[in-house]
Structures are given as structure tokens and as C-alpha cells.
Amino acid sequence: MQPIIQIQGVSKTYASGFTALKSIDLEIRRGEIFALLGPNGAGKTTLISIICGIVNASSGRVLADGVDIVDDYRQARRLIGLVPQELTTDAFESVWDTVSFSRGLFGKPANPAYIEKVLRQLSLWDKRHSKMLALSGGMKRRVMIAKALSHEPSILFLDEPTAGVDVELRRDMWEMVRGLRENGVTVILTTHYIEEAEEMADRIGVINRGELILVEEKQALMQQLGQKQLHLILQTPLETLPDALRRYNLSLSDDGSQLTYTFDAHQDTSGIAELLRSLTEQGIDLKDLQSKQSSLEEIFVSLVHNPENSQ
Amino acid sequence: MNLNGIRAIYAFEMNRTRRTLMQSVVSPVLSTSLYFIVFGTAIGSRMGDIDGVSYGAFIIPGLLMLSLLSESISNASFGIFFPKFSGTIYEVLSAPVSPLEIVAGYVGAAATKSLIIGALILLTARLFVDYSIAHPVWMLAFLLLTALTFSLFGFIIGVWANDFQQLQVIPLMVITPLTFLGGAFYSINMLPEPWHTLTLFNPVVYLINGFRWAFYGVADVHMGLSLGMTLMFLLICLTAVWWIFRTGYRIKP
Numbered sequence: 001m002q003p004i005i006q007i008q009g010v011s012k013t014y015a016s017g018f019t020a021l022k023s024i025d026l027e028i029r030r031g032e033i034f035a036l037l038g039p040n041g042a043g044k045t046t047l048i049s050i051i052c053g054i055v056n057a058s059s060g061r062v063l064a065d066g067v068d069i070v071d072d073y074r075q076a077r078r079l080i081g082l083v084p085q086e087l088t089t090d091a092f093e094s095v096w097d098t099v100s101f102s103r104g105l106f107g108k109p110a111n112p113a114y115i116e117k118v119l120r121q122l123s124l125w126d127k128r129h130s131k132m133l134a135l136s137g138g139m140k141r142r143v144m145i146a147k148a149l150s151h152e153p154s155i156l157f158l159d160e161p162t163a164g165v166d167v168e169l170r171r172d173m174w175e176m177v178r179g180l181r182e183n184g185v186t187v188i189l190t191t192h193y194i195e196e197a198e199e200m201a202d203r204i205g206v207i208n209r210g211e212l213i214l215v216e217e218k219q220a221l222m223q224q225l226g227q228k229q230l231h232l233i234l235q236t237p238l239e240t241l242p243d244a245l246r247r248y249n250l251s252l253s254d255d256g257s258q259l260t261y262t263f264d265a266h267q268d269t270s271g272i273a274e275l276l277r278s279l280t281e282q283g284i285d286l287k288d289l290q291s292k293q294s295s296l297e298e299i300f301v302s303l304v305h306n307p308e309n310s311q
Numbered sequence: 312m313n314l315n316g317i318r319a320i321y322a323f324e325m326n327r328t329r330r331t332l333m334q335s336v337v338s339p340v341l342s343t344s345l346y347f348i349v350f351g352t353a354i355g356s357r358m359g360d361i362d363g364v365s366y367g368a369f370i371i372p373g374l375l376m377l378s379l380l381s382e383s384i385s386n387a388s389f390g391i392f393f394p395k396f397s398g399t400i401y402e403v404l405s406a407p408v409s410p411l412e413i414v415a416g417y418v419g420a421a422a423t424k425s426l427i428i429g430a431l432i433l434l435t436a437r438l439f440v441d442y443s444i445a446h447p448v449w450m451l452a453f454l455l456l457t458a459l460t461f462s463l464f465g466f467i468i469g470v471w472a473n474d475f476q477q478l479q480v481i482p483l484m485v486i487t488p489l490t491f492l493g494g495a496f497y498s499i500n501m502l503p504e505p506w507h508t509l510t511l512f513n514p515v516v517y518l519i520n521g522f523r524w525a526f527y528g529v530a531d532v533h534m535g536l537s538l539g540m541t542l543m544f545l546l547i548c549l550t551a552v553w554w555i556f557r558t559g560y561r562i563k564p
Contacts, residue, residue: 014564015564052401052404052405053404053405054401054404054405054563055563055564056559056563056564073407074313074407074409075407076407077405077406077407078407080405082401082402082405084398084401086398088397088398088399088401089399090394090397090399091397092327092330093323093326097323097326100319101319101322101323102319102402103319104315104316104318104319104322105315105316105319105320105402105403105406105408106315106316106406106407107313107315107316107406107407107408108315109315147402
């Protein structure tokens, strides 16, 4: 199936000379939730802004549902809804007016029933006559989402959707995004909350200093996440690993004082009991032991600081 | 053509006018009425006719032009500057609307508002001064052309301005002096040399005189020249707006 978004060699250098993106290639699959992770200033917002038509790319091109976003901008932009990171709203407009404005702007005829449905879904119906300046930050965030959904887009960009949002609203938002996916909407979200990507995404891309350093199925990343390590501190250092222990996934530290056993935490049996029996049979005494599980956050940090790890 | 998009921008801008009725409509009508009271009724009664037109009536086209120019510029410049300033412009830029449609929405609304103010000023002037309109169709044409041209000019200023001060500087420091010195209150034929010749370099002279000709059939410069100058300024503004959207100048990095 044709990807819903194809990003081909997109780079961006601003007038100041700052290079925000270095030749990005990425395909977003139809109907998936894709999380773009990266530290602040990595280029996430620039990439989204280029796809949505707010920033001009320096080179490369983007296709939305097979349509060039520059040459056929009308057709492409009708498909796309954007919830920007900043809560930029017209303070004196009412919720109803601002959401209706967005629908009209995107070329759709007025449809009060649909706007009502969106506002109810986002728990904004009671606030429909309120002016934007009277709303809390969380409510404004909901209005931004309502505006983005007002023209029934099939691709939704959420730029840091839960930045500065309380736990309850974050959960609500995750529910809403899942609901959208069930209705066939492709969702691309940027975040620097690992938890968010872990909770929602089908695939994860990691961007750093304008380069896409990893694109991976979340499940595959979770496999890495599922790798657990058991560190066995030995009473007496070993010179080499005894042959009887070679069938285990073991590694010996350089000084011979520590054995590291790597196993899959998702397996029914970890093999630890068997390993410990074998160690006793070999007469190897233990001083201490500890187990450790790498988090997605650690994987992310190691990728960002050490891009070779993605190879 | 995204008609719904144009309608949305136009309605948004007209709503803004409704929300700020005192400031955006009542205030310019009131301040222009003060000119009619002071210069038309009070001082005007002591002054002689100019080109066979009573002084009170003579200043109507100029005063109307003064309001029309400053209101068109300030409406259109604020209309595009504020979304740029607050960041809400992201939505317009990411929407399936062409540059022409964006301009039609913003400039159309600004020009409409100026025309409403112009009509109200004309009606209010009736309370203080007796006047007639010799060429009503031309009067409407000049009114429409000026409102449109200077709304476009305001749009350009709104895109160019980086802060509120820059937004005000052209209307206050350029347009208002040019209008006062462009024969709003006098016939430029009354000026001695070299001021008379110098004044001919003031483009507002042609706008005011075209308008005055439409009212009273008399003017300091030929009506054809006035129309030509107005159309030329319209063309310059259209070219500048086309360039802005082609290059993304100050709206799209």
C-alpha cells in the first residue's frame, strides 16, 4: 500500500544559516500512529512545519497521499490537520467561532452537527460560547485539536500534544488519538516524553540535530527493552569462561570479576535457576548479584549521544 | 477556488469589526464630524467659496479621503499583522487557500469596513454641510478604488511590520501629512511656487482631486490623471503583494 506521507531528501537551512534538517527520508504508513522523538531543537517542528506548508523546504519534496505538497497544495492540505506546539489562538473569539472558522478556511461548507460532535468528543461543548482568553491551558489545547479536526482530515499532526498538560488530560488525549486511528486517521506526533511514544505509537522515529537516526517498529524497540541483564559479581575472578557455561548467553568482564547474563524478560523461563545451578557445579561462588532492565529512555539517550548505536 | 476559505477570513475580520464597533467605526466617524463642525460650520461660514464651491462642501472629499486612507491602511495592516504577531497565521498558511484568496479575504474585509465608514461620514456630513454629487458613479468608483488600493497597501505594511511601532509609522508619519498637504483643506492652486510644483509630487493630491471632481465637477488636476495615478498605485500594491507571497517575505521562513 502506498505510504500516506513520503518525505524525500528534505533539508532546511534557515536564513540565519542554521541547518535544522539534513536530508530527511521517511515514509509514514497509512493508518499508523508514528511518534517522532527527539530532544529540543532536534528539527521535529521544522519537519512538521514543512509538511504542513508553514515553512519552505530548502530541498527535497514531500508527498501526501501521492500528491506533492507544493505543486498540489490544495489537495494535499485538505488531507492534513495540524495541532501546533504553541497555544496560538485568537483570544477574543468564542470556541464555536474559532472551530467553525478553521473548517471554512479549509474549504469545507458549514456543518454545525459535525462541529458539535467534535466539541462533545473533546468535552468542549459546555464551553462553546466561552472566549478563548477565558479558557485554561488544557482547554485551549483541546480547542487546538478541535480546530485541527474541524475539516475532517485523514492525517493529523500533533506537535508536542501533551506538553504542560496534566495527567488526566494526557490520558484523555491518548484515548482520543486511539479513537482517531480506529476511524482510519493517520497520526504523527512529536514528543520528548518517552512514555507517550511507548503508550501510543506503532512506530518510532528518533531525530537528533536534523538527522533521522532511527526508525523502528515500537515492538522491535520493546524487544530491546525486554532484554534484561543479570550481573553476577564473583568471589574469585575467572581467567576464562568455563566450557560448561558457554551455552549460556554470558560475557565475562575484562578483569574477570563479573559475569553478565543477558536474557529475554518476555520468555516464560529466564534460565536463571539453571545458570545458578551450573555455577554451583563449577564451584564458582558469588559475592553479589543484580539485575537491570534498559528503558526506552536509555535507548533514546544512547542513540542521541551515540548515533552509531542505531546501526 | 476556495470560496469557503475566503468567506471564513472575511467573516472573521468583519466579526472583529463588530466586536470593536466603538473603536473601528464610531471613532473615525466622530473625529471626521468634528472637522465638519469646526472647519465646515464654524470657520467655513467666514471663508469664501473655492472654485464656486462653499468651503464646508469643498473639504468633504478631502476629509473623506483622509478617513478612507487611514482606515483602509490600519484595518488591513492590523488584520494581517496580528495573526503574524500572535502566531495564529500558522492556520492560514497551512490551509488550502491561495495567496489571492488570503488577500481577497483580508483586503476585502478591510475595504468593506472603509466603505461603511465612508458612507457613514457622507451621511453625517449632511447634518452640517449642504453638498451635491455631480458624478455619483465616478464618486463610487473612486471610493471603491481607493479603499481597495489602500487596504492592499495596509496589507503590505502589516506583512512588513515587525512590531506595533512600525505598524503605526507609515499611516501617522507619511499618509496623514501627505493628506493634509495634498489639498484636503485647500486648492493647491492657492499655493505659491515652488510649493505648488512640489505638491504635484504628492500622490494624495491626485486621489483627493479625482474625488473632488466626482463631487463638484471641478479639480486642480485632470480627472483622467487622477484615475491613472490611482490605478498605477493599485498596480504597484498588487505587484508587491504578489512578490510577498512568491518569496514568503516575512510570513513564511
